[in-house]
Amino acid sequence: DGGITQSPKYLFRKEGQNVTLSCEQNLNHDAMYWYRQDPGQGLRLIYYSQIVNDFQKGDIAEGYSVSREKKESFPLTVTSAQKNPTAFYLCASTPRGDRGSGANVLTFGAGSRLTVL
């Protein structure tokens, strides 16, 4: 079945550590996204990538980094510079990346919950 796989489902981090969240898709989608979800807040965009080897900052990119070396993969690193990293992280993809040329529907993974100890 096609979809998005996020791992790990749960992750604990000590302060000062970098951690990497994995996101893999087999939908042959061009664009991939990382969102952060906190209780009582809407989804906030961290980074997105419309094509391999290219990515753009979203609204809350500080303290995070990404790479897009393969079409299928878009890992997110939460660095020690992120002061409040405890959250639910969601990876998503759309068939294409474009600027207002059509309606893209997001397919989401199951999420990764990061807790800082």
Add this chain to the structure above:
Amino acid sequence: SQKIEQNSEALNIQEGKTATLTCNYTNYSPAYLQWYRQDPGRGPVFLLLIRENEKEKRKERLKVTFDTTLKQSLFHITASQPADSATYLCALMNYGGSQGNLIFGKGTKLSVKP
């Protein structure tokens, strides 16, 4: 300032009734609006999309309306069932925006009681 608001954090209804969820926006010119369902500990799942030139869309027991004059979208679930209990998110795309600019509301948690 730009805002997208889902007026109710939580909505409790009786099984069999129609649930109506509201999404209001301020200072946006949406090209389209989407509704997603999210179950606890899971990623959102796409339900319906409605464009700014459409008044209404239906899918089985679901109906979405879009009123650009009122700057509001309504999401209806008819003959609601306990299995419809979830959080429902609205999201809009502004004209000229990239997909990276999809703006999400905070969600409304719907509970359908037997």
